[in-house]
Amino acid sequence: MKQSRMFIPTMRETPQDADSLSHRYMLKSGMIKQMAAGIYTYLPITKLVLNNIEQIVREEMNDIGGVEIHMPVLHPKELWEESGRWQAYGSELMRMKDRHDRDFALGPTHEEIVTALLRDELKSYKKLPLTLFQIQTKFRDELRPRFGLLRGREFIMKDAYSFHSDEASLDETYNDMYRAYSNIFRRVGLNYRAVEADSGSIGGSHTHEFMALSEIGEDIIVYTDESGYASNIEKAACIVPEAVDSAAQEALEKVPTPGVDSCLSLAEHLNIGLMDTTKTMVVNIDGEFVMILIRGDHELNDIKVRDYFGAEDAEFATDAEIRGIMNAAPGSLGPVGSSIPVYLDHQVDVMYNYPVGANTDEYHYINVNHGRDFEAAGTGDFRFITEGEKAEDYSGEVKFMKGIEVGQVFKLGTKYSESMNLNVLNENGRSVPVLMGCYGIGISRTLSAIIESHHDDRGIIWPKSVTPFDIHIITANPKDRDAQDAAEKLYEALGREYRVLYDDRKERAGVKFADSDLIGLPYRVVIGRGIKDGRVEIKARDSEETVEVEIGQVTEYLK
Numbered sequence: 001m002k003q004s005r006m007f008i009p010t011m012r013e014t015p016q017d018a019d020s021l022s023h024r025y026m027l028k029s030g031m032i033k034q035m036a037a038g039i040y041t042y043l044p045i046t047k048l049v050l051n052n053i054e055q056i057v058r059e060e061m062n063d064i065g066g067v068e069i070h071m072p073v074l075h076p077k078e079l080w081e082e083s084g085r086w087q088a089y090g091s092e093l094m095r096m097k098d099r100h101d102r103d104f105a106l107g108p109t110h111e112e113i114v115t116a117l118l119r120d121e122l123k124s125y126k127k128l129p130l131t132l133f134q135i136q137t138k139f140r141d142e143l144r145p146r147f148g149l150l151r152g153r154e155f156i157m158k159d160a161y162s163f164h165s166d167e168a169s170l171d172e173t174y175n176d177m178y179r180a181y182s183n184i185f186r187r188v189g190l191n192y193r194a195v196e197a198d199s200g201s202i203g204g205s206h207t208h209e210f211m212a213l214s215e216i217g218e219d220i221i222v223y224t225d226e227s228g229y230a231s232n233i234e235k236a237a238c239i240v241p242e243a244v245d246s247a248a249q250e251a252l253e254k255v256p257t258p259g260v261d262s263c264l265s266l267a268e269h270l271n272i273g274l275m276d277t278t279k280t281m282v283v284n285i286d287g288e289f290v291m292i293l294i295r296g297d298h299e300l301n302d303i304k305v306r307d308y309f310g311a312e313d314a315e316f317a318t319d320a321e322i323r324g325i326m327n328a329a330p331g332s333l334g335p336v337g338s339s340i341p342v343y344l345d346h347q348v349d350v351m352y353n354y355p356v357g358a359n360t361d362e363y364h365y366i367n368v369n370h371g372r373d374f375e376a377a378g379t380g381d382f383r384f385i386t387e388g389e390k391a392e393d394y395s396g397e398v399k400f401m402k403g404i405e406v407g408q409v410f411k412l413g414t415k416y417s418e419s420m421n422l423n424v425l426n427e428n429g430r431s432v433p434v435l436m437g438c439y440g441i442g443i444s445r446t447l448s449a450i451i452e453s454h455h456d457d458r459g460i461i462w463p464k465s466v467t468p469f470d471i472h473i474i475t476a477n478p479k480d481r482d483a484q485d486a487a488e489k490l491y492e493a494l495g496r497e498y499r500v501l502y503d504d505r506k507e508r509a510g511v512k513f514a515d516s517d518l519i520g521l522p523y524r525v526v527i528g529r530g531i532k533d534g535r536v537e538i539k540a541r542d543s544e545e546t547v548e549v550e551i552g553q554v555t556e557y558l559k
Protein backbone atom coordinates (compact mmCIF):
# COMPACT_ATOMS: atom_id res chain seq x y z
CA MET A 1 0.00 0.00 0.00
CA LYS A 2 1.29 3.42 -0.91
CA GLN A 3 1.14 5.81 1.98
CA SER A 4 0.01 8.67 -0.24
CA ARG A 5 -3.16 6.67 -0.91
CA MET A 6 -3.66 5.57 2.70
CA PHE A 7 -5.46 7.56 5.33
CA ILE A 8 -3.04 7.83 8.25
CA PRO A 9 -3.54 11.29 9.73
CA THR A 10 -0.56 11.35 12.10
CA MET A 11 -0.14 14.26 14.49
CA ARG A 12 3.01 16.24 15.21
CA GLU A 13 1.87 17.44 18.62
CA THR A 14 1.15 15.13 21.51
CA PRO A 15 -2.63 15.10 21.96
CA GLN A 16 -3.55 16.72 25.25
CA ASP A 17 -6.87 15.02 25.86
CA ALA A 18 -5.53 11.45 25.83
CA ASP A 19 -5.63 9.75 29.20
CA SER A 20 -3.48 6.68 28.58
CA LEU A 21 -0.42 5.84 26.55
CA SER A 22 -2.31 3.68 24.04
CA HIS A 23 -4.91 6.40 23.62
CA ARG A 24 -2.19 8.98 23.01
CA TYR A 25 -0.32 6.83 20.50
CA MET A 26 -3.47 5.83 18.67
CA LEU A 27 -4.44 9.46 18.20
CA LYS A 28 -0.92 10.51 17.32
CA SER A 29 -0.33 7.73 14.82
CA GLY A 30 -3.62 8.43 13.07
CA MET A 31 -5.36 5.22 14.13
CA ILE A 32 -8.57 6.58 15.64
CA LYS A 33 -10.75 9.63 15.59
CA GLN A 34 -13.10 10.36 18.45
CA MET A 35 -16.73 11.11 17.57
CA ALA A 36 -18.16 11.37 21.08
CA ALA A 37 -17.13 10.15 24.54
CA GLY A 38 -16.09 6.52 24.20
CA ILE A 39 -17.07 6.40 20.52
CA TYR A 40 -14.43 6.26 17.80
CA THR A 41 -13.91 5.79 14.11
CA TYR A 42 -11.31 3.11 13.52
CA LEU A 43 -9.01 4.41 10.79
CA PRO A 44 -7.20 2.07 8.34
CA ILE A 45 -4.25 1.04 10.53
CA THR A 46 -6.60 0.16 13.39
CA LYS A 47 -8.87 -1.77 11.06
CA LEU A 48 -5.95 -3.83 9.77
CA VAL A 49 -4.80 -4.69 13.30
CA LEU A 50 -8.36 -5.53 14.39
CA ASN A 51 -8.65 -7.84 11.37
CA ASN A 52 -5.49 -9.64 12.46
CA ILE A 53 -6.65 -10.04 16.04
CA GLU A 54 -10.03 -11.26 14.82
CA GLN A 55 -8.36 -13.74 12.51
CA ILE A 56 -6.44 -15.25 15.44
CA VAL A 57 -9.61 -15.34 17.51
CA ARG A 58 -11.55 -17.04 14.68
CA GLU A 59 -8.84 -19.66 14.23
CA GLU A 60 -8.83 -20.53 17.91
CA MET A 61 -12.63 -20.55 18.15
CA ASN A 62 -12.95 -22.78 15.09
CA ASP A 63 -10.28 -25.02 16.50
CA ILE A 64 -12.44 -25.90 19.49
CA GLY A 65 -15.56 -26.34 17.41
CA GLY A 66 -17.02 -22.85 17.69
CA VAL A 67 -19.41 -21.86 14.91
CA GLU A 68 -19.62 -18.25 13.83
CA ILE A 69 -22.95 -16.44 13.57
CA HIS A 70 -24.02 -12.81 13.61
CA MET A 71 -26.82 -11.77 15.93
CA PRO A 72 -28.79 -8.52 15.90
CA VAL A 73 -27.56 -5.38 17.59
CA LEU A 74 -31.15 -4.29 18.29
CA HIS A 75 -32.65 -6.32 21.11
CA PRO A 76 -36.39 -6.21 21.84
CA LYS A 77 -37.13 -5.21 25.42
CA GLU A 78 -39.36 -8.27 25.93
CA LEU A 79 -36.40 -10.66 25.88
CA TRP A 80 -34.51 -8.61 28.42
CA GLU A 81 -37.60 -8.55 30.61
CA GLU A 82 -37.75 -12.33 30.55
CA SER A 83 -34.25 -12.57 31.96
CA GLY A 84 -34.89 -9.74 34.40
CA ARG A 85 -32.06 -7.69 33.00
CA TRP A 86 -34.12 -4.85 31.48
CA GLN A 87 -34.22 -3.63 35.08
CA ALA A 88 -31.07 -5.13 36.48
CA TYR A 89 -28.65 -3.98 33.80
CA GLY A 90 -29.32 -0.38 34.74
CA SER A 91 -28.10 2.69 32.91
CA GLU A 92 -25.30 0.89 31.15
CA LEU A 93 -27.92 -0.51 28.79
CA MET A 94 -28.40 1.79 25.79
CA ARG A 95 -32.13 1.99 25.18
CA MET A 96 -34.14 3.31 22.27
CA LYS A 97 -37.60 3.27 20.74
CA ASP A 98 -38.72 2.48 17.23
CA ARG A 99 -41.36 4.47 15.33
CA HIS A 100 -44.12 2.37 16.93
CA ASP A 101 -42.87 3.33 20.37
CA ARG A 102 -41.50 -0.15 21.02
CA ASP A 103 -38.51 -0.41 23.30
CA PHE A 104 -35.19 -1.83 22.22
CA ALA A 105 -31.72 -2.08 23.66
CA LEU A 106 -28.48 -1.83 21.76
CA GLY A 107 -26.83 -5.14 22.64
CA PRO A 108 -24.16 -4.96 25.36
CA THR A 109 -23.96 -8.79 25.42
CA HIS A 110 -26.13 -11.48 23.86
CA GLU A 111 -27.28 -14.08 26.41
CA GLU A 112 -30.95 -13.18 25.90
CA ILE A 113 -30.75 -13.25 22.11
CA VAL A 114 -28.84 -16.51 21.86
CA THR A 115 -31.06 -18.22 24.46
CA ALA A 116 -34.16 -17.14 22.53
CA LEU A 117 -32.58 -18.39 19.31
CA LEU A 118 -31.83 -21.81 20.73
CA ARG A 119 -35.14 -22.36 22.49
CA ASP A 120 -36.89 -22.10 19.16
CA GLU A 121 -34.46 -24.45 17.43
CA LEU A 122 -33.32 -26.95 20.01
CA LYS A 123 -35.46 -29.90 20.91
CA SER A 124 -33.22 -32.79 21.85
CA TYR A 125 -30.01 -33.23 23.82
CA LYS A 126 -28.62 -35.01 20.76
CA LYS A 127 -27.90 -31.62 19.19
CA LEU A 128 -25.62 -30.76 22.10
CA PRO A 129 -23.00 -29.64 22.85
CA LEU A 130 -23.06 -26.56 20.66
CA THR A 131 -20.81 -23.51 20.71
CA LEU A 132 -21.79 -20.35 18.82
CA PHE A 133 -19.73 -17.20 18.58
CA GLN A 134 -19.78 -13.83 16.91
CA ILE A 135 -17.56 -10.79 16.55
CA GLN A 136 -19.59 -7.66 16.78
CA THR A 137 -19.92 -4.12 17.99
CA LYS A 138 -21.29 -3.90 21.51
CA PHE A 139 -22.85 -0.93 23.22
CA ARG A 140 -22.51 -0.04 26.88
CA ASP A 141 -23.25 3.36 28.27
CA GLU A 142 -20.21 3.29 30.53
CA LEU A 143 -20.32 5.86 33.28
CA ARG A 144 -16.73 6.75 32.61
CA PRO A 145 -15.59 5.92 29.12
CA ARG A 146 -11.85 6.43 29.06
CA PHE A 147 -8.38 5.35 28.01
CA GLY A 148 -9.33 5.35 24.33
CA LEU A 149 -10.45 1.91 23.21
CA LEU A 150 -9.81 0.39 26.64
CA ARG A 151 -13.19 1.52 27.92
CA GLY A 152 -15.42 2.61 25.11
CA ARG A 153 -19.17 2.95 24.90
CA GLU A 154 -19.15 1.29 21.50
CA PHE A 155 -16.56 -1.48 21.16
CA ILE A 156 -15.85 -4.75 19.43
CA MET A 157 -16.31 -7.97 21.34
CA LYS A 158 -16.02 -11.62 20.49
CA ASP A 159 -18.75 -13.32 22.44
CA ALA A 160 -19.32 -17.05 22.49
CA TYR A 161 -22.07 -19.11 24.07
CA SER A 162 -22.04 -22.84 24.69
CA PHE A 163 -24.93 -25.22 25.36
CA HIS A 164 -24.82 -28.55 27.15
CA SER A 165 -27.00 -31.28 28.53
CA ASP A 166 -24.65 -32.19 31.38
CA GLU A 167 -21.99 -30.68 33.63
CA ALA A 168 -19.18 -32.76 32.21
CA SER A 169 -19.77 -31.36 28.77
CA LEU A 170 -19.89 -27.78 30.09
CA ASP A 171 -16.64 -28.43 31.95
CA GLU A 172 -15.01 -29.70 28.81
CA THR A 173 -15.97 -26.68 26.72
CA TYR A 174 -15.01 -24.33 29.53
CA ASN A 175 -11.57 -25.91 29.61
CA ASP A 176 -11.31 -25.75 25.82
CA MET A 177 -12.18 -22.07 25.93
CA TYR A 178 -9.67 -21.46 28.68
CA ARG A 179 -7.02 -23.05 26.49
CA ALA A 180 -8.14 -21.17 23.37
CA TYR A 181 -8.04 -17.88 25.28
CA SER A 182 -4.55 -18.67 26.53
CA ASN A 183 -3.49 -19.31 22.92
CA ILE A 184 -5.13 -16.12 21.68
CA PHE A 185 -3.53 -13.83 24.23
CA ARG A 186 -0.15 -15.48 23.80
CA ARG A 187 -0.38 -15.22 20.01
CA VAL A 188 -1.28 -11.52 20.02
CA GLY A 189 1.76 -10.88 22.20
CA LEU A 190 0.20 -10.06 25.55
CA ASN A 191 1.82 -10.78 28.85
CA TYR A 192 -1.36 -12.06 30.46
CA ARG A 193 -2.51 -13.98 33.44
CA ALA A 194 -5.68 -16.00 33.90
CA VAL A 195 -7.17 -15.30 37.29
CA GLU A 196 -10.09 -16.49 39.32
CA ALA A 197 -12.85 -13.94 39.14
CA ASP A 198 -15.95 -12.87 40.98
CA SER A 199 -19.17 -14.36 39.71
CA GLY A 200 -21.35 -11.94 41.63
CA SER A 201 -24.18 -13.43 43.64
CA ILE A 202 -24.94 -16.16 41.10
CA GLY A 203 -22.90 -18.18 43.56
CA GLY A 204 -20.97 -21.34 42.93
CA SER A 205 -20.47 -20.47 39.30
CA HIS A 206 -17.08 -20.72 37.88
CA THR A 207 -15.32 -17.93 36.07
CA HIS A 208 -11.87 -16.76 35.06
CA GLU A 209 -10.72 -13.44 33.74
CA PHE A 210 -7.79 -13.01 31.41
CA MET A 211 -5.73 -10.05 32.49
CA ALA A 212 -3.13 -8.27 30.40
CA LEU A 213 -0.60 -7.12 32.95
CA SER A 214 -0.35 -3.35 32.81
CA GLU A 215 -0.09 -0.37 35.13
CA ILE A 216 -3.05 1.27 33.39
CA GLY A 217 -5.20 -1.73 34.28
CA GLU A 218 -8.26 -1.04 36.37
CA ASP A 219 -8.28 -4.46 38.00
CA ILE A 220 -6.02 -5.69 40.74
CA ILE A 221 -4.73 -9.22 40.81
CA VAL A 222 -3.60 -10.88 43.99
CA TYR A 223 -1.22 -13.76 43.50
CA THR A 224 1.66 -15.71 44.86
CA ASP A 225 4.51 -17.15 42.86
CA GLU A 226 4.90 -20.08 45.21
CA SER A 227 1.38 -21.46 45.07
CA GLY A 228 0.36 -20.45 41.58
CA TYR A 229 -2.73 -18.85 43.06
CA ALA A 230 -3.99 -15.81 41.14
CA SER A 231 -7.28 -14.06 41.57
CA ASN A 232 -9.00 -10.79 40.87
CA ILE A 233 -8.97 -8.96 44.19
CA GLU A 234 -12.73 -8.60 43.76
CA LYS A 235 -13.02 -12.29 44.34
CA ALA A 236 -10.10 -13.04 46.58
CA ALA A 237 -11.15 -12.98 50.16
CA CYS A 238 -7.87 -13.40 51.80
CA ILE A 239 -6.81 -13.63 55.39
CA VAL A 240 -3.84 -11.39 55.09
CA PRO A 241 -0.88 -11.12 57.42
CA GLU A 242 -0.96 -9.07 60.60
CA ALA A 243 0.37 -5.79 59.25
CA VAL A 244 -2.48 -5.41 56.84
CA ASP A 245 -4.99 -6.59 59.34
CA SER A 246 -4.13 -3.86 61.80
CA ALA A 247 -4.25 -1.22 59.07
CA ALA A 248 -7.77 -2.35 58.31
CA GLN A 249 -8.73 -2.26 61.96
CA GLU A 250 -7.40 1.24 62.28
CA ALA A 251 -9.36 2.46 59.31
CA LEU A 252 -12.52 0.92 60.68
CA GLU A 253 -12.07 2.38 64.12
CA LYS A 254 -12.16 5.82 62.60
CA VAL A 255 -15.70 5.23 61.42
CA PRO A 256 -18.07 6.85 63.90
CA THR A 257 -20.57 4.03 63.72
CA PRO A 258 -18.72 1.12 62.35
CA GLY A 259 -20.30 -1.48 60.26
CA VAL A 260 -23.53 -3.11 60.92
CA ASP A 261 -25.85 -0.31 62.09
CA SER A 262 -25.10 1.94 59.19
CA CYS A 263 -25.39 -0.92 56.83
CA LEU A 264 -28.71 -2.00 58.23
CA SER A 265 -30.24 1.43 57.96
CA LEU A 266 -28.90 1.74 54.47
CA ALA A 267 -30.23 -1.68 53.61
CA GLU A 268 -33.60 -0.68 54.99
CA HIS A 269 -33.54 2.48 52.97
CA LEU A 270 -32.81 0.55 49.83
CA ASN A 271 -35.25 -2.15 50.75
CA ILE A 272 -32.73 -4.91 50.34
CA GLY A 273 -31.50 -7.65 52.60
CA LEU A 274 -27.91 -7.99 53.62
CA MET A 275 -26.30 -10.79 51.74
CA ASP A 276 -22.85 -12.24 51.56
CA THR A 277 -22.15 -10.30 48.44
CA THR A 278 -22.92 -7.08 50.20
CA LYS A 279 -19.90 -4.96 50.74
CA THR A 280 -19.32 -1.80 52.59
CA MET A 281 -16.86 0.83 51.75
CA VAL A 282 -15.43 3.39 54.06
CA VAL A 283 -14.90 6.63 52.26
CA ASN A 284 -13.47 9.87 53.42
CA ILE A 285 -15.68 12.70 52.25
CA ASP A 286 -14.32 16.10 53.08
CA GLY A 287 -12.54 14.75 56.09
CA GLU A 288 -15.46 12.69 57.34
CA PHE A 289 -15.53 8.93 57.22
CA VAL A 290 -18.68 7.47 55.82
CA MET A 291 -19.64 3.92 55.14
CA ILE A 292 -21.28 3.12 51.87
CA LEU A 293 -22.84 -0.17 51.09
CA ILE A 294 -22.78 -1.75 47.71
CA ARG A 295 -24.79 -4.69 46.60
CA GLY A 296 -24.58 -6.80 43.55
CA ASP A 297 -27.59 -5.77 41.55
CA HIS A 298 -28.57 -2.24 42.36
CA GLU A 299 -28.49 0.92 40.48
CA LEU A 300 -28.85 4.12 42.37
CA ASN A 301 -28.89 7.48 40.81
CA ASP A 302 -28.60 10.82 42.48
CA ILE A 303 -29.10 9.57 46.00
CA LYS A 304 -27.50 11.72 48.60
CA VAL A 305 -25.10 10.06 50.94
CA ARG A 306 -27.04 11.49 53.85
CA ASP A 307 -30.04 9.48 52.71
CA TYR A 308 -28.10 6.35 53.30
CA PHE A 309 -27.99 6.81 57.01
CA GLY A 310 -30.47 7.13 59.77
CA ALA A 311 -30.90 10.46 61.55
CA GLU A 312 -28.19 9.82 64.08
CA ASP A 313 -25.74 9.09 61.30
CA ALA A 314 -26.57 12.19 59.32
CA GLU A 315 -23.92 14.34 60.91
CA PHE A 316 -21.09 12.51 59.22
CA ALA A 317 -22.64 12.42 55.84
CA THR A 318 -22.27 15.42 53.59
CA ASP A 319 -23.91 16.64 50.47
CA ALA A 320 -21.71 14.60 48.25
CA GLU A 321 -23.93 12.94 45.77
CA ILE A 322 -23.67 9.40 44.64
CA ARG A 323 -24.01 9.66 40.91
CA GLY A 324 -24.60 6.05 40.32
CA ILE A 325 -23.80 2.62 41.51
CA MET A 326 -23.85 0.60 38.37
CA ASN A 327 -24.35 -3.04 38.84
CA ALA A 328 -25.95 -5.63 36.70
CA ALA A 329 -27.52 -8.95 37.37
CA PRO A 330 -24.77 -11.06 38.82
CA GLY A 331 -23.62 -13.86 36.66
CA SER A 332 -24.16 -12.02 33.44
CA LEU A 333 -21.48 -11.05 31.05
CA GLY A 334 -22.50 -7.57 31.97
CA PRO A 335 -21.01 -5.37 34.58
CA VAL A 336 -21.05 -7.78 37.45
CA GLY A 337 -21.34 -5.73 40.57
CA SER A 338 -18.36 -6.46 42.61
CA SER A 339 -15.90 -3.73 41.91
CA ILE A 340 -16.45 -0.36 43.45
CA PRO A 341 -18.26 1.60 40.82
CA VAL A 342 -19.27 4.40 43.14
CA TYR A 343 -18.88 7.87 41.82
CA LEU A 344 -19.21 10.89 44.00
CA ASP A 345 -19.39 14.53 43.13
CA HIS A 346 -16.55 15.31 45.44
CA GLN A 347 -13.05 14.10 45.28
CA VAL A 348 -13.14 11.29 47.80
CA ASP A 349 -10.48 9.15 49.30
CA VAL A 350 -11.50 5.56 49.44
CA MET A 351 -10.15 4.43 52.76
CA TYR A 352 -11.22 0.87 52.96
CA ASN A 353 -13.52 -1.56 51.35
CA TYR A 354 -14.88 -3.87 53.87
CA PRO A 355 -17.16 -6.80 53.41
CA VAL A 356 -19.98 -7.15 55.85
CA GLY A 357 -19.00 -9.71 58.37
CA ALA A 358 -15.33 -9.25 57.69
CA ASN A 359 -13.14 -10.90 60.26
CA THR A 360 -15.61 -13.67 60.75
CA ASP A 361 -14.45 -17.09 59.73
CA GLU A 362 -15.47 -17.15 56.14
CA TYR A 363 -15.32 -13.57 54.96
CA HIS A 364 -12.43 -11.26 55.00
CA TYR A 365 -11.17 -8.48 52.88
CA ILE A 366 -12.85 -8.41 49.57
CA ASN A 367 -11.84 -5.67 47.22
CA VAL A 368 -8.96 -4.40 49.28
CA ASN A 369 -6.67 -2.61 46.95
CA HIS A 370 -2.98 -2.65 47.50
CA GLY A 371 -1.35 0.73 47.19
CA ARG A 372 -4.61 2.50 47.70
CA ASP A 373 -5.65 0.92 50.95
CA PHE A 374 -2.41 -0.30 52.37
CA GLU A 375 1.21 -0.55 51.43
CA ALA A 376 2.79 -3.61 52.90
CA ALA A 377 1.62 -6.97 51.79
CA GLY A 378 3.90 -8.95 54.02
CA THR A 379 4.95 -12.53 53.96
CA GLY A 380 3.58 -15.38 55.95
CA ASP A 381 1.04 -18.11 56.04
CA PHE A 382 -2.34 -17.10 54.82
CA ARG A 383 -5.47 -18.50 53.40
CA PHE A 384 -7.45 -17.48 50.40
CA ILE A 385 -11.12 -17.93 50.79
CA THR A 386 -13.32 -17.73 47.81
CA GLU A 387 -17.02 -17.29 48.13
CA GLY A 388 -18.92 -20.52 48.24
CA GLU A 389 -15.76 -22.55 48.38
CA LYS A 390 -13.76 -23.96 51.19
CA ALA A 391 -10.71 -22.18 52.44
CA GLU A 392 -7.50 -23.23 50.84
CA ASP A 393 -4.23 -22.85 52.62
CA TYR A 394 -1.27 -21.34 50.89
CA SER A 395 1.95 -19.90 52.00
CA GLY A 396 4.23 -17.48 50.29
CA GLU A 397 4.41 -13.81 49.59
CA VAL A 398 1.14 -12.15 48.72
CA LYS A 399 1.75 -9.95 45.72
CA PHE A 400 -0.37 -7.58 43.72
CA MET A 401 -0.34 -6.32 40.20
CA LYS A 402 -2.63 -4.45 37.91
CA GLY A 403 -4.33 -5.93 34.90
CA ILE A 404 -6.57 -5.03 31.99
CA GLU A 405 -9.46 -7.47 31.70
CA VAL A 406 -9.19 -8.56 28.07
CA GLY A 407 -11.40 -11.62 28.35
CA GLN A 408 -13.63 -13.62 30.63
CA VAL A 409 -14.93 -17.19 30.57
CA PHE A 410 -17.99 -18.04 32.57
CA LYS A 411 -20.07 -21.06 33.47
CA LEU A 412 -23.57 -19.67 33.49
CA GLY A 413 -25.30 -22.91 34.42
CA THR A 414 -29.06 -22.64 33.98
CA LYS A 415 -29.44 -18.95 34.81
CA TYR A 416 -30.78 -18.00 31.38
CA SER A 417 -32.19 -21.32 30.30
CA GLU A 418 -34.42 -21.38 33.38
CA SER A 419 -35.64 -17.80 33.25
CA MET A 420 -36.16 -18.00 29.48
CA ASN A 421 -37.31 -21.61 29.15
CA LEU A 422 -34.54 -23.17 27.13
CA ASN A 423 -35.09 -26.88 27.70
CA VAL A 424 -34.25 -30.10 25.92
CA LEU A 425 -35.45 -33.64 26.27
CA ASN A 426 -32.72 -35.70 27.88
CA GLU A 427 -31.93 -39.40 27.33
CA ASN A 428 -34.83 -40.36 29.57
CA GLY A 429 -37.26 -38.18 27.67
CA ARG A 430 -37.42 -35.68 30.52
CA SER A 431 -37.40 -31.94 29.83
CA VAL A 432 -34.37 -30.32 31.47
CA PRO A 433 -32.92 -26.81 31.35
CA VAL A 434 -29.85 -26.49 29.15
CA LEU A 435 -26.53 -25.70 30.80
CA MET A 436 -24.77 -22.69 29.34
CA GLY A 437 -21.39 -21.03 29.29
CA CYS A 438 -20.47 -17.59 27.97
CA TYR A 439 -17.09 -16.34 26.90
CA GLY A 440 -16.10 -12.79 25.95
CA ILE A 441 -13.02 -11.12 24.53
CA GLY A 442 -12.70 -7.39 24.12
CA ILE A 443 -11.19 -7.22 20.63
CA SER A 444 -10.75 -3.44 20.53
CA ARG A 445 -9.60 -3.41 24.16
CA THR A 446 -7.05 -6.10 23.33
CA LEU A 447 -5.64 -3.87 20.61
CA SER A 448 -5.11 -1.06 23.11
CA ALA A 449 -3.65 -3.49 25.64
CA ILE A 450 -1.12 -4.61 23.02
CA ILE A 451 0.01 -1.00 22.54
CA GLU A 452 0.20 -0.51 26.30
CA SER A 453 2.80 -3.26 26.42
CA HIS A 454 4.56 -2.87 23.05
CA HIS A 455 5.97 0.61 22.58
CA ASP A 456 8.89 2.90 23.30
CA ASP A 457 9.05 6.66 23.64
CA ARG A 458 8.91 7.12 19.87
CA GLY A 459 5.80 5.09 19.21
CA ILE A 460 4.23 1.68 18.83
CA ILE A 461 6.20 -1.54 18.27
CA TRP A 462 3.75 -4.01 16.71
CA PRO A 463 4.18 -7.70 17.45
CA LYS A 464 4.53 -9.50 14.11
CA SER A 465 1.36 -11.50 14.70
CA VAL A 466 -0.92 -8.46 14.57
CA THR A 467 1.09 -5.81 12.73
CA PRO A 468 -0.85 -3.85 10.08
CA PHE A 469 2.06 -4.24 7.61
CA ASP A 470 5.35 -6.13 7.81
CA ILE A 471 7.64 -3.61 6.18
CA HIS A 472 7.82 0.15 5.85
CA ILE A 473 9.70 1.35 2.78
CA ILE A 474 10.88 4.92 2.95
CA THR A 475 12.66 7.11 0.47
CA ALA A 476 14.82 9.60 2.30
CA ASN A 477 14.91 12.20 -0.46
CA PRO A 478 11.75 12.43 -2.57
CA LYS A 479 13.64 14.42 -5.23
CA ASP A 480 16.12 11.62 -5.84
CA ARG A 481 14.75 9.95 -9.00
CA ASP A 482 16.99 6.90 -8.73
CA ALA A 483 15.89 6.29 -5.16
CA GLN A 484 12.29 6.70 -6.25
CA ASP A 485 12.63 4.13 -9.02
CA ALA A 486 14.46 1.69 -6.79
CA ALA A 487 11.78 2.09 -4.13
CA GLU A 488 9.00 1.37 -6.62
CA LYS A 489 10.75 -1.80 -7.76
CA LEU A 490 11.50 -2.97 -4.23
CA TYR A 491 7.89 -2.23 -3.24
CA GLU A 492 6.69 -4.53 -6.02
CA ALA A 493 9.18 -7.26 -5.26
CA LEU A 494 8.62 -7.31 -1.50
CA GLY A 495 4.88 -6.99 -2.04
CA ARG A 496 4.82 -10.51 -3.44
CA GLU A 497 5.76 -11.95 -0.06
CA TYR A 498 5.01 -9.29 2.49
CA ARG A 499 2.48 -6.69 3.39
CA VAL A 500 4.33 -3.48 2.58
CA LEU A 501 3.60 0.13 3.38
CA TYR A 502 5.56 2.39 1.03
CA ASP A 503 6.00 5.98 2.15
CA ASP A 504 5.98 7.70 -1.23
CA ARG A 505 4.82 11.02 0.20
CA LYS A 506 6.67 14.18 -0.65
CA GLU A 507 7.61 14.80 2.96
CA ARG A 508 10.94 15.55 4.59
CA ALA A 509 12.94 12.55 5.74
CA GLY A 510 12.56 13.64 9.38
CA VAL A 511 8.78 13.59 9.11
CA LYS A 512 8.82 10.17 7.47
CA PHE A 513 11.11 8.68 10.10
CA ALA A 514 9.05 10.10 12.94
CA ASP A 515 5.82 8.77 11.41
CA SER A 516 7.43 5.42 10.76
CA ASP A 517 8.55 5.08 14.40
CA LEU A 518 5.10 6.12 15.53
CA ILE A 519 3.32 3.60 13.30
CA GLY A 520 5.76 0.93 14.43
CA LEU A 521 6.00 -1.71 11.68
CA PRO A 522 8.49 -4.51 12.43
CA TYR A 523 10.96 -3.54 9.65
CA ARG A 524 11.91 -0.30 7.96
CA VAL A 525 13.79 -0.26 4.67
CA VAL A 526 15.27 3.13 3.87
CA ILE A 527 16.35 3.99 0.36
CA GLY A 528 18.85 6.81 0.71
CA ARG A 529 22.21 7.86 -0.67
CA GLY A 530 23.56 4.32 -0.59
CA ILE A 531 21.29 3.46 -3.51
CA LYS A 532 23.92 4.75 -5.96
CA ASP A 533 25.99 1.75 -4.80
CA GLY A 534 22.89 -0.46 -4.86
CA ARG A 535 22.52 -0.52 -1.06
CA VAL A 536 19.60 0.16 1.28
CA GLU A 537 19.33 0.40 5.06
CA ILE A 538 17.22 -2.00 7.10
CA LYS A 539 16.25 -1.48 10.70
CA ALA A 540 14.05 -3.55 12.93
CA ARG A 541 11.63 -1.41 14.96
CA ASP A 542 12.62 -3.12 18.21
CA SER A 543 16.35 -2.63 17.68
CA GLU A 544 18.60 0.41 17.41
CA GLU A 545 20.86 -1.25 14.88
CA THR A 546 20.80 -0.32 11.19
CA VAL A 547 22.15 -2.78 8.64
CA GLU A 548 23.24 -1.98 5.10
CA VAL A 549 22.04 -4.58 2.62
CA GLU A 550 22.31 -4.90 -1.15
CA ILE A 551 18.97 -4.12 -2.68
CA GLY A 552 18.84 -7.53 -4.36
CA GLN A 553 19.32 -9.23 -1.00
CA VAL A 554 16.52 -7.56 0.94
CA THR A 555 13.96 -10.36 0.56
CA GLU A 556 16.59 -12.87 1.56
CA TYR A 557 17.68 -10.76 4.54
CA LEU A 558 14.15 -10.42 5.93
CA LYS A 559 13.56 -14.17 5.91
Ligand code: ATP
Binds near residue numbers: 155157335443
Ligand atom coordinates in the same frame (compact mmCIF):
# COMPACT_ATOMS: atom_id res chain seq x y z
P1 ATP B 1 -15.07 -4.37 32.82
O1 ATP B 1 -14.95 -5.07 34.13
O2 ATP B 1 -13.77 -3.83 32.33
O3 ATP B 1 -16.18 -3.34 32.79
P2 ATP B 1 -16.77 -6.42 31.97
O4 ATP B 1 -16.47 -7.45 32.99
O5 ATP B 1 -17.98 -5.56 32.19
O6 ATP B 1 -15.49 -5.47 31.76
P3 ATP B 1 -17.57 -8.47 30.15
O7 ATP B 1 -19.02 -8.31 30.34
O8 ATP B 1 -16.87 -9.60 30.85
O9 ATP B 1 -16.86 -7.08 30.53
O10 ATP B 1 -17.30 -8.47 28.58
C1 ATP B 1 -16.32 -9.28 27.93
C2 ATP B 1 -15.11 -8.46 27.52
O11 ATP B 1 -15.46 -7.29 26.78
C3 ATP B 1 -14.31 -7.94 28.68
O12 ATP B 1 -13.47 -8.93 29.21
C4 ATP B 1 -13.53 -6.79 28.04
O13 ATP B 1 -12.36 -7.28 27.41
C5 ATP B 1 -14.50 -6.28 26.98
N1 ATP B 1 -15.14 -5.02 27.42
C6 ATP B 1 -16.09 -4.88 28.36
N2 ATP B 1 -16.45 -3.61 28.48
C7 ATP B 1 -15.71 -2.91 27.57
C8 ATP B 1 -15.66 -1.54 27.20
N3 ATP B 1 -16.43 -0.64 27.78
N4 ATP B 1 -14.78 -1.18 26.23
C9 ATP B 1 -14.00 -2.10 25.62
N5 ATP B 1 -14.02 -3.41 25.93
C10 ATP B 1 -14.87 -3.81 26.89
Ligand code: MG
Binds near residue numbers: 336405
Ligand atom coordinates in the same frame (compact mmCIF):
# COMPACT_ATOMS: atom_id res chain seq x y z
MG1 MG C 1 -15.12 -7.09 34.72
Ligand code: MG
Binds near residue numbers: 334335336
Ligand atom coordinates in the same frame (compact mmCIF):
# COMPACT_ATOMS: atom_id res chain seq x y z
MG1 MG D 1 -18.18 -3.57 32.69
Ligand code: MG
Binds near residue numbers: 405407408
Ligand atom coordinates in the same frame (compact mmCIF):
# COMPACT_ATOMS: atom_id res chain seq x y z
MG1 MG E 1 -15.95 -9.39 32.68
